[in-house]
Amino acid sequence: xxxxxxxxxxxxxxxxxxxxxxxxxxxxxxxxxxxxxxxxxxxxxxxxxxxxxxxxxxxxxxxxxxxxxxxxxxxxxxxxxxxxxxxxxxxxxxxxxxxxxxxxxxxxxxxxxxxx
Amino acid sequence: xxxxxxxxxxxxxxxxxxxxxxxxxxxxxxxxxxxxxxxxxxxxxxxxxxxxxxxxxxxxxxxxxxxxxxxxxxxxxxxxxxxxxxxxxxxxxxxxxxxxxxxxxxxxxxxxxxxxxxxxxxxxxxxxxxxxxxxxxxxxxxxxxxxxxxxxxxxxxxxxxxxxxxxxxxxxxxxxxxxxxxxxxxxxxxxxxxxxxxxxxxxxxxxxxxxxxxxxxxxxxxxxxxxxxxxxxxxxxxxxxxxxxxxxxxxxxxxxxxxxxxxxxxxxxxxxxxxxxxxxxxxxxxxxxxxxxxxxxxxxxxxxxxxxxxxxxxxxxxxxxxxxxxxxxxxxxxxxxxxxxxxxxxxxxxxxxxxxxxxxxxxxxxxxxxxxxxxxxxxxxxxxxxxxxxxxxxxxxxxxxxxxxxxxxxxxxxxxxxxxxxxxxxxxxxxxxxxxxxxxxxxxxxxxxxxxxxxxxxxxxxxxxxxxxxxxxxxxxxxxxxxxxxxxxxxxxxxxx
Numbered sequence: 001x002x003x004x005x006x007x008x009x010x011x012x013x014x015x016x017x018x019x020x021x022x023x024x025x026x027x028x029x030x031x032x033x034x035x036x037x038x039x040x041x042x043x044x045x046x047x048x049x050x051x052x053x054x055x056x057x058x059x060x061x062x063x064x065x066x067x068x069x070x071x072x073x074x075x076x077x078x079x080x081x082x083x084x085x086x087x088x089x090x091x092x093x094x095x096x097x098x099x100x101x102x103x104x105x106x107x108x109x110x111x112x113x114x115x116x
Numbered sequence: 117x118x119x120x121x122x123x124x125x126x127x128x129x130x131x132x133x134x135x136x137x138x139x140x141x142x143x144x145x146x147x148x149x150x151x152x153x154x155x156x157x158x159x160x161x162x163x164x165x166x167x168x169x170x171x172x173x174x175x176x177x178x179x180x181x182x183x184x185x186x187x188x189x190x191x192x193x194x195x196x197x198x199x200x201x202x203x204x205x206x207x208x209x210x211x212x213x214x215x216x217x218x219x220x221x222x223x224x225x226x227x228x229x230x231x232x233x234x235x236x237x238x239x240x241x242x243x244x245x246x247x248x249x250x251x252x253x254x255x256x257x258x259x260x261x262x263x264x265x266x267x268x269x270x271x272x273x274x275x276x277x278x279x280x281x282x283x284x285x286x287x288x289x290x291x292x293x294x295x296x297x298x299x300x301x302x303x304x305x306x307x308x309x310x311x312x313x314x315x316x317x318x319x320x321x322x323x324x325x326x327x328x329x330x331x332x333x334x335x336x337x338x339x340x341x342x343x344x345x346x347x348x349x350x351x352x353x354x355x356x357x358x359x360x361x362x363x364x365x366x367x368x369x370x371x372x373x374x375x376x377x378x379x380x381x382x383x384x385x386x387x388x389x390x391x392x393x394x395x396x397x398x399x400x401x402x403x404x405x406x407x408x409x410x411x412x413x414x415x416x417x418x419x420x421x422x423x424x425x426x427x428x429x430x431x432x433x434x435x436x437x438x439x440x441x442x443x444x445x446x447x448x449x450x451x452x453x454x455x456x457x458x459x460x461x462x463x464x465x466x467x468x469x470x471x472x473x474x475x476x477x478x479x480x481x482x483x484x485x486x487x488x489x490x491x492x493x494x495x496x497x498x499x500x501x502x503x504x505x506x507x508x509x510x511x512x513x514x515x516x517x518x519x520x521x522x523x524x525x526x527x528x529x530x531x532x533x534x535x536x537x538x539x540x541x542x543x544x545x546x547x548x549x550x551x552x553x554x555x556x557x558x559x560x561x562x563x564x565x566x567x568x569x570x571x572x573x574x575x576x577x578x579x580x581x582x583x584x585x586x587x588x589x590x591x592x593x594x595x596x597x598x599x600x601x602x603x604x605x606x607x608x609x610x611x612x613x
Contacts, residue, residue, distance in 0.1 A: 022476070029434060029479040030441070031472055032460035040469075041476055047535050048477060052423040055493050058500070065495035066502055068325050068355075069551030069576075070312045075354035089218050093445035104443050105455045 016046040119144035120281035121599065124190050124338045127284065131178060131189050138171035138178070138189035142233055145191045149235070149282050152602055155263055158277035160196050160254045161204050162236040167191075170233050177231070187345055188231035193283040195274050196237040197244055198329065199318035200224055207320050208242040208252040208270075211466030212446045221318020222353070223287060223329050223346040230345050235283055238273030242468045243437065244291050244322045246270050247537055248530065249298070251470040256527055259302060260600040261566055265524040268298030274332050275302035280602055285342050288330040291322050292425050293520075293544025295330030296556040300519030300569020303558045303598075305339040305586070306332040310576045311551035312357035314343075315350030323432035324355075326425075326548040334597070336557060336587040340364035343579065359577055367584040370591055373407030377585070378512035382418035383543055389522045395568040396518045399559035399589060403516070406588055413512060415504040418546060420497050422538055425545035427481050427494035433471075434478025440466060473534070502550040509575045514585055517543050519556040519569030547573055555582045560595050 022042045026033045033041065087100055096103040119127070119141055130136045146164050153159055174189040194200060197207045199217035201224075206212045220228065227234065241251040249257040249272030257272040259265040260280040267276040271288030275298035278286055288295035290308035299306025307330055314329045321327060331342040347361045379400060384393060404410045442448035442462035449461040467475070481490035508515060521540055530537045547554040552573055559570035570589070574582045 017480070021480075025476050025480045025483065028483060029475050030438075030456070030459040030463055031467075031475065032457075032464040041473060044473055044534060045477055045480065048426060048538075049480075051535060052426055052490065052494075055420060055423050055427075055497055058417075058420065058497055060493060060496040060500075063496040063499050065492055066498040066549075067495055069502065069549075070355060070357065072355070077351065085218055092218065093215060095214075095442060095446070095448035102443060105452070105458050107455050 015042070016049045017042055118281070120148040122284070123335050124186065124284060124333075124341055127190055128184075128186060128188070131174075132184065134178065138174035138233065139168060141189060141191065142167050142171040142235075145235055145283065152260075152280050153282060155258060155602065156260055156276050156280050156282070157255050157257050158238055158273040158280065158282055159193070159236040160206055160208070160239050160273070163203060163234055167233050167235055170231070174231050174233070185230040186341055187227065187285075190232050191235050191284045192227055192232045192342075193235050193238045193274055193277045193286040194224060194227075195240055195271050195286070195288050197240060197289055197320040197322075198224060198287055199320065200234070200237065203237065205237065205320065206254065207244075208240045208254060209467065209471070210253045210447055211440045211462070213253070215446045217318070219318060221329075222315035222350045224318065226346050232285070238271070238277055238286065240273055241270035242471050243320070243433070244270040244289055244294055245433070245470050245474055247293065247297055247541060248525075248527075249273065250527060250531060251468055253468060258527070259524045260602050261303065261524065265526055265566075266301070268301035268520070268524065270294040270298075271306070271330065271332065272298045275299050275304055275306065278302065278304040278332055278334055279600060281599070284333070285338060286332040287346070288332045289319060290328050290330045290548065291326045292429060292548050293541050295332060296554055296569070296571055297520050297541075297544055299332055299556040300571070301524040301567065303561075303567025304332060304334050305336055305555065305557050306330055307339055307343060307555040307579065307582065308547060308553060309343060309347060309579055310357070310553045311548075312355055313347050313553070313577065313579065315348075315353040315356045317350055317352040321436040323429040324436065325432060326429060328548075336583060336590050337365070337368055339555070340368065340583045340587075357577065362580045364580055364583050367580040368587040369584060370588045372403060372585055372588045374409075375514070375581070375585065376409045376411060376512040377403055378411055378413035378508055378515045380413050380415045380418065380508070380515055380517060382415050383517040387521050387539075388518060391562040392518050392520070392522060392568050395560040395562075396516070396570055399570045399593070400516050402593060403585065403589055406592060408585070411512060413508045413515065415508060415546070417497065417500045417504050418542065421501060421546040421549060422542055424494045424497045424501065424549055425541065426477070426538060427490050428498060428549065430474045430478035431482050431491050432478070434475045434482065437467075437471070437475055442466075470534070498549050501546050505546070505550045505552055505573075513574070513581055515573040517571045517573065519543060519571040523562050523564075523566035523568060543571060552576055553579045553582060555579075555586050557586045557590060558597070559589070559593070561598070
């Protein structure tokens with residue numbers, strides 16, 4: 001990459017993020033990655049993490065965080081039943097469905113009798 | 117007469133005088149799309165049959181003398197991360213390649229109720245994550261001004277469709293500049309409204325505290341009209357503002373005397389292209405000549421905007437995109453051992469690299485031990501960025517800046533330098549972090565003929581002042597609107613990216 005940082009870290013210093021950390025994050029994010037992809041992400045994440053470290057320059061003592069720009073109280077509504085999607089419509093986008101249910105791979109192992 | 121070049125008002129007059137029918141207009145646009153979209157690639161999905169059916173309805177209303185909405189019979193394109201009932205809504209991603217929503221986004225429902233004619237769904241960077249439209253599973257979009265250049269992103273399909281005459285109006289979305297920046301690079305008008313001005317119901321979430329649906333057009337008047345239709349409170353989006361929507365048309369007076377325009381010095385710093393700077397400064401001088409008062413202002417935390425944006429947007433994205441697991445909708449990988457393997461294989465095969473990179477960064481900054489150092493710190497600096505704007509708007513009515521530091525760059529030029537691409541977002545991301553509205557309007561062309569955008573930023577819910585200033589400029593600026601020639605069909609292949 002033309003920003004000239006191939007190791008994702010300062011030359012000669014520890015990398016900003018290690019391959020094992022990338023592997024851990026990929027697991028948390030449920031992303032299967034090959035070793036080559038792990039390296040690809042390590043370099044790119046390292047470059048961004050190094051860049052965002054510039055936020056450490058700022059004194060943020062006594063500053064409240066902004067999570068949302070609009071000041072609003074809880075938004076409430078009456079609890080009334082309204083028309084909603086039918087079951088068939090609701091599951092119609094699922095890649096796999098059976099007997100009115102979304103179908104997914106087995107989660108809980110059973111013995112031959114079918115008892116959990 | 118090229119129907120595809122007309123504005124909303126002109127089309128409306130021809131319809132009402134029965135010089136042309138809505139079916140004529142619809143036919144003219146699909147002919148134009150067939151002629152140029154092989155080169156531009158602005159659309160992912162075309163809705164020709166539905167469009168003609170809607171046009172027939174509009175023609176029937178005209179024939180029976182019914183009252184018509186200002187958008188009746190007007191072609192509009194919808195960015196493909198905005199839900200359309202029964203019509204593919206891909207978000208530019210493989211993972212939603214088969215997704216057909218069961219419902220319309222509120223903005224789309226309002227367009228339908230206004231009898232606008234939806235021509236199709238426009239291309240975008242996957243899930244809105246990009247500034248060049250090269251990160252789409254459906255191939256890159258070309259800039260109509262030079263087919264080897266990017267249209268900007270992520271609403272590049274909507275901006276390119278407008279510039280090429282493939283629609284009259286378009287919906288974009290803007291999480292960190294995605295409506296304004298492509299509008300600037302393609303020479304069209306695009307507004308990111310205040311956070312909460314337009315309902316996000318049916319907008320596929322990228323970063324929920326930043327996302328807004330934007331209105332795009334070839335003129336300020338058309339853009340204002342489109343926003344007036346889609347804006348307003350919606351009980352289905354609890355973050356939409358319960359405030360009245362002004363009649364924006366009333367503010368298109370051409371009058372700017374007495375308004376104070378701030379020029380933030382941090383937006384004219386290192387890295388700006390000299391031709392861009394000179395076009396934008398000329399535009400500001402022009403506004404001063406019309407009687408606006410121009411004053412220097414400072415937004416001292418500008419340089420931190422991109423870093424804050426990268427942390428906040430990716431953290432929210434990693435959470436929002438957790439829902440794509442191959443269960444409820446969209447793509448599911450076929451070869452896996454168990455449920456966990458199905459999730460991670462589906463997400464590996466379904467997402468592109470840029471989306472994965474952002475999910476990974478977001479997951480990292482939210483993970484145990486890093487939350488305070490990254491995410492919480494970013495949210496605190498976000499408060500400082502907001503405060504900068506509040507202080508500036510205590511003394512000025514709007515801020516005038518370039519939309520983007522450079523004209524459109526070449527396809528592939530910045531593909532493997534994401535950091536350089538992010539840094540160029542410096543003029544755009546702060547408006548999303550602060551929730552304020554921003555509009556990009558054309559303010560001239562470079563020597564090579566590429567459009568330059570002027571960005572105006574305003575107070576929360578003060579879109580009317582942005583339209584007022586933008587309109588006064590547009591109606592009096594010396595340069596004239598041009599059309600790209602688009603006469604060299606280039607067949608691009610997606611494997612170049």
